[in-house]
Amino acid sequence: MKILIVDDSKSVHRLLEEMLDLPNLEFQHVYNGLEAISAIKETNFQADLILLDWEMPELSGIDTLPIIIKNHPNQTIFMMTTKNSMPEITDAMQKGAKDYIIKPFTKDIIIGKINSLLEGEY
Amino acid sequence: MPKLFCEFLLDKKLIEPEQLLEAFIEHLSHIPSTAEIIYSLNMLSKNDLLEILIHQQKEGMDFRSSAKSLGFWTYNFSQEVSKKIQSTHKPFGEILIQKGYFNLDSLSTAFAHYTDIINTLKGSSIKEIKIPEAHNPTLSNEYTACFNNNILPNIQKIIIALKDENISAENIKIETRKALAEFVAVRAAANFLGAEYSQKVANEVVKYFQKIIDNNGPIELQKIIEIIDLAAQVLIHYCNCLKNFNNEINLDENQKILINKFNETFRIKG
Numbered sequence: 001m002k003i004l005i006v007d008d009s010k011s012v013h014r015l016l017e018e019m020l021d022l023p024n025l026e027f028q029h030v031y032n033g034l035e036a037i038s039a040i041k042e043t044n045f046q047a048d049l050i051l052l053d054w055e056m057p058e059l060s061g062i063d064t065l066p067i068i069i070k071n072h073p074n075q076t077i078f079m080m081t082t083k084n085s086m087p088e089i090t091d092a093m094q095k096g097a098k099d100y101i102i103k104p105f106t107k108d109i110i111i112g113k114i115n116s117l118l119e120g121e122y
Numbered sequence: 123m124p125k126l127f128c129e130f131l132l133d134k135k136l137i138e139p140e141q142l143l144e145a146f147i148e149h150l151s152h153i154p155s156t157a158e159i160i161y162s163l164n165m166l167s168k169n170d171l172l173e174i175l176i177h178q179q180k181e182g183m184d185f186r187s188s189a190k191s192l193g194f195w196t197y198n199f200s201q202e203v204s205k206k207i208q209s210t211h212k213p214f215g216e217i218l219i220q221k222g223y224f225n226l227d228s229l230s231t232a233f234a235h236y237t238d239i240i241n242t243l244k245g246s247s248i249k250e251i252k253i254p255e256a257h258n259p260t261l262s263n264e265y266t267a268c269f270n271n272n273i274l275p276n277i278q279k280i281i282i283a284l285k286d287e288n289i290s291a292e293n294i295k296i297e298t299r300k301a302l303a304e305f306v307a308v309r310a311a312a313n314f315l316g317a318e319y320s321q322k323v324a325n326e327v328v329k330y331f332q333k334i335i336d337n338n339g340p341i342e343l344q345k346i347i348e349i350i351d352l353a354a355q356v357l358i359h360y361c362n363c364l365k366n367f368n369n370e371i372n373l374d375e376n377q378k379i380l381i382n383k384f385n386e387t388f389r390i391k392g
Contacts, residue, residue, distance in 0.1 A: 104234035
């Protein structure tokens with residue numbers, strides 16, 4: 001399973017790799033929305049899952065989301081956010097995200113989401 | 123013995139040893155000396171404090187030893203001073219953020235991971251989740267407003283578009299995707315509230331539509347309209363129940379019949 005991590009904070013990338021220390025997981029790292037779009041467009045890395053941070057410099061996650069979905073409507077994207085508000089979260093789902101992860105997240109939560117994805121829950 | 127948070131940061135290579143050292147030095151520079159604390163908080167008279175400092179200079183000892191040898195440093199006094207020092211120093215996390223080694227997000231995520239590990243070490247198992255008999259009223263209101271004012275009108279628009287006699291195969295797919303996104307939104311909102319039954323209904327519909335989209339085969343238009351319509355009705359009942367009773371349990375017989383129909387359609391037990 002290939003996971004594209006999109007977050008401007010390098011320590012979040014390290015933590016996610018650490019938490020998701022499972023066999024058969026492959027990661028690619030980018031640090032803002034623009035990089036995510038070009039990574040999807042220009043590299044051969046076809047992500048099974050994109051973990052997309054909501055707030056980032058250059059191009060935020062919530063603005064990146066519809067751009068990715070427009071070109072790749074089947075792409076599974078989980079938003080990572082500190083926005084603990086129902087209207088904002090539903091807005092992201094309506095724009096095409098499949099789920100959300102509230103920061104700070106624990107290993108149990110992130111593993112639970114990945115397992116659900118592997119079990120075809122999404 | 124469990125590791126300290128700073129040791130965890132080093133282990134996980136979330137911070138370089140040089141950076142941690144710099145943060146420690148900065149942290150220490152914000153800790154006032156014992157004499158400063160005692161002076162600023164008037165914990166001793168000026169004469170007593172002066173006596174301790176002169177004795178310290180004469181004997182070439184540290185402040186605490188000097189205070190101890192003069193009989194000022196009792197156990198309670200020591201506790202009081204430690205408490206004051208704790209309350210005045212700058213939090214270590216604040217220094218890590220100020221120095222740019224972390225932002226609030228990444229530090230709190232790291233801390234969540236750290237506590238996760240500590241809890242595992244303590245042998246605490248995952249706590250059983252209890253379904254609430256009543257939900258958080260503010261969140262319930264948010265959910266009903268979100269569902270009625272935002273999601274439901276979109277679902278109705280999708281049904282109207284799908285019922286158009288001249289709808290093309292391409293547009294059926296587009297509308298099915300839109301429906302999928304709306305039910306994903308219901309699932310997320312219901313999950314947020316802890317509305318288990320609404321979440322379950324939305325989840326079944328999401329899985330159903332996702333399967334149709336993934337298979338990329340022919341789409342049974344009538345079946346899709348029926349599913350959206352049935353699921354929307356069930357969700358409306360649950361939503362009204364949340365609005366009126368702040369739970370998903372107080373349903374009347376007719377509503378239960380409809381829910382059973384939905385469960386039979388998706389072969390849901392119970």
